[in-house]
Amino acid sequence: MKETVTTTMLTKEYGGIECVSHLNMNVKEGRIYGFLGPNGAGKSTTLKMLLGLVRPTDGEITIFGKRLTSKNRLEILRSTGSLIESPSYYGHLTARENLKIYQTILGVPEKNIDEVLKIVRLDRQGKKKTSAYSLGMKQRLGLASALLSFPKLLILDEPTNGLDPAGIQEMRDLICSLPKEYGMTVIVSSHILSEIDQMADDIGIIAAGRMKYQGELSRLHEIDRNKSLEEIFLDLTGKDVSL
Amino acid sequence: MIKLLRCELLKMRHKYIFLTLLAITAAGLVFSLYGDYSGEFIQKNGWCMMLYQLPLANGIFFPIACLVISSRLADTEHKASSYKQLFTLEKRGRIYDAKLMTGLSMTLLSVLIYWSVLLVFGKIIRFYGEPPMELYLRYLACTAAATAVLYILQHGISMLFKNQAVSFFTGAIGTFIGVFSMFLPQLPLLRQLIPWGFYGALQFMGLYGWTSEERYANAYLKIMSVDPAVYVIIAVYIILFYALGKYLFCRKET
Ligand SMILES: Nc1ncnc2c1ncn2[C@@H]1O[C@H](COP(=O)(O)OP(=O)(O)OP(=O)(O)O)[C@@H](O)[C@H]1O
Ligand SMILES: [Mg+2]
Numbered sequence: 001m002k003e004t005v006t007t008t009m010l011t012k013e014y015g016g017i018e019c020v021s022h023l024n025m026n027v028k029e030g031r032i033y034g035f036l037g038p039n040g041a042g043k044s045t046t047l048k049m050l051l052g053l054v055r056p057t058d059g060e061i062t063i064f065g066k067r068l069t070s071k072n073r074l075e076i077l078r079s080t081g082s083l084i085e086s087p088s089y090y091g092h093l094t095a096r097e098n099l100k101i102y103q104t105i106l107g108v109p110e111k112n113i114d115e116v117l118k119i120v121r122l123d124r125q126g127k128k129k130t131s132a133y134s135l136g137m138k139q140r141l142g143l144a145s146a147l148l149s150f151p152k153l154l155i156l157d158e159p160t161n162g163l164d165p166a167g168i169q170e171m172r173d174l175i176c177s178l179p180k181e182y183g184m185t186v187i188v189s190s191h192i193l194s195e196i197d198q199m200a201d202d203i204g205i206i207a208a209g210r211m212k213y214q215g216e217l218s219r220l221h222e223i224d225r226n227k228s229l230e231e232i233f234l235d236l237t238g239k240d241v242s243l
Numbered sequence: 244m245i246k247l248l249r250c251e252l253l254k255m256r257h258k259y260i261f262l263t264l265l266a267i268t269a270a271g272l273v274f275s276l277y278g279d280y281s282g283e284f285i286q287k288n289g290w291c292m293m294l295y296q297l298p299l300a301n302g303i304f305f306p307i308a309c310l311v312i313s314s315r316l317a318d319t320e321h322k323a324s325s326y327k328q329l330f331t332l333e334k335r336g337r338i339y340d341a342k343l344m345t346g347l348s349m350t351l352l353s354v355l356i357y358w359s360v361l362l363v364f365g366k367i368i369r370f371y372g373e374p375p376m377e378l379y380l381r382y383l384a385c386t387a388a389a390t391a392v393l394y395i396l397q398h399g400i401s402m403l404f405k406n407q408a409v410s411f412f413t414g415a416i417g418t419f420i421g422v423f424s425m426f427l428p429q430l431p432l433l434r435q436l437i438p439w440g441f442y443g444a445l446q447f448m449g450l451y452g453w454t455s456e457e458r459y460a461n462a463y464l465k466i467m468s469v470d471p472a473v474y475v476i477i478a479v480y481i482i483l484f485y486a487l488g489k490y491l492f493c494r495k496e497t
Binding site: 052093097 | 246247249250253254256257258319322323324325327328329330331332333334496497
């Protein structure tokens with residue numbers, strides 16, 4: 001199976017402290033990769049490095065089989081959609097006007113806007129300004145921007161942040177459908193295992209910047225048959241280590 | 244680039260940025276032109292007298308315009324936390340340039356509007372003779388150059404610092420020192436070196452022989468020489484501020 005994203009010895013230091021340390025990550029094509037870790041584990045930092053938003057201190061990143069350099073970065077990222085931490089939105093504009101900006105830069109067809117708005121179910125918000133949106137609606141708009149070009153690779157950092165239970169379920173179903181429907185590869189981060197375990201094919205568990213486990217979710221059971229997944233996860237990440 | 248400029252226009256919707264700029268220009272015009280034009284000396288030398296008096300008002304209002312416009316435009320992005328999205332779509336340098344072009348061209352347009360109103364005003368108030376166009380064009384070029392330096396500087400600060408108070412205080416303190424420098428003829432270096440002082444440093448019309456007792460009895464206006472170093476300093480600043488701001492912006496981590 002082809003690998004969409006690989007990192008080798010990826011490291012990021014902030015002020016001499018390694019927040020991401022010698023990380024080897026493998027994301028296979030057409031799969032959903034759950035990126036798990038407690039607060040401050042380095043999930044967002046890693047994903048930002050994949051997107052070129054943060055410069056790695058050391059290590060390499062390969063996306064779509066090409067080594068990421070400052071030269072080919074944009075070309076590679078053209079086929080990548082992202083939602084990192086909080087969604088980006090211009091509060092004084094409507095959802096459609098927001099997407100129009102990204103659509104103009106991306107140069108994708110205008111009909112994509114309607115399509116993604118329908119996917120995230122914001123198609124009936126009309127002239128409402130996005131500053132008046134609820135947290136979950138903003139999150140949906142962020143997802144719509146990420147989907148706009150129907151990219152081959154989708155990177156979502158805690159996409160269920162602020163969603164109601166129904167919204168979480170819906171987001172889960174949506175993410176699950178993306179590989180089949182559009183052939184996307186999805187990386188989705190979270191700090192809750194139970195949120196991921198129903199959608200991810202593979203997972204990577206990161207704690208204190210180091211990869212603790214990587215592989216198929218179904219294999220995680222085999223670490224200790226007597227424990228529940230949640231317990232194994234907590235054992236791996238360390239329960240009471242201070243940040 | 245055209246795409247990015249179109250995006251800038253899309254983002255400016257409902258923001259009344261150009262209207263704000265026009266309001267500042269209008270306030271500047273009122274401040275500059277309000278006064279007593281009845282004296283004989285002023286009627287006779289009106290056109291040149293304006294060139295003598297205006298740099299002070301320019302040194303207050305155009306820096307404010309640069310500050311407000313660059314800050315408003317950059318704050319749109321900071322509030323939207325949109326860099327992390329935009330940087331994955333387009334070269335950072337281009338994003339920086341597109342915004343600079345948008346803001347700078349609007350601000351320079353307001354300089355042009357200001358200048359045109361001056362000419363119309365002089366005609367209406369019936370200053371003696373025709374306006375000395377050569378001097379007025381020189382004045383336009385000088386004002387535009389000084390404003391461009393400031394805009395490029397303020398643009399850099401507004402784009403780099405999320406907190407717009409940084410940009411605001413730099414602009415406010417700078418403007419204050421700039422205006423102050425115009426009242427300190429014995430300290431020419433001050434206005435020649437700080438970007439806010441260029442309105443004064445580039446002033447080429449001087450009033451001589453004016454005293455508080457005799458007023459305009461023996462007064463005359465004469466063209467002063469401007470230290471050529473000022474032009475060099477301005478050119479250096481334009482390149483320096485642009486290159487430095489863009490470099491730091493491109494290295495910014497989000
Ligand atoms: N700009 C920065 N400067 C200094 N330290 C940083 C910076 N950004 C992140 N860090 C540090 O890197 C570590 C990892 O942060 P990161 O945001 O990647 O965590 P995370 O796994 O996304 O956590 P969460 O689940 O809370 O979102 C933290 O200890 C954080 O303090
Ligand atoms: Mg995070």
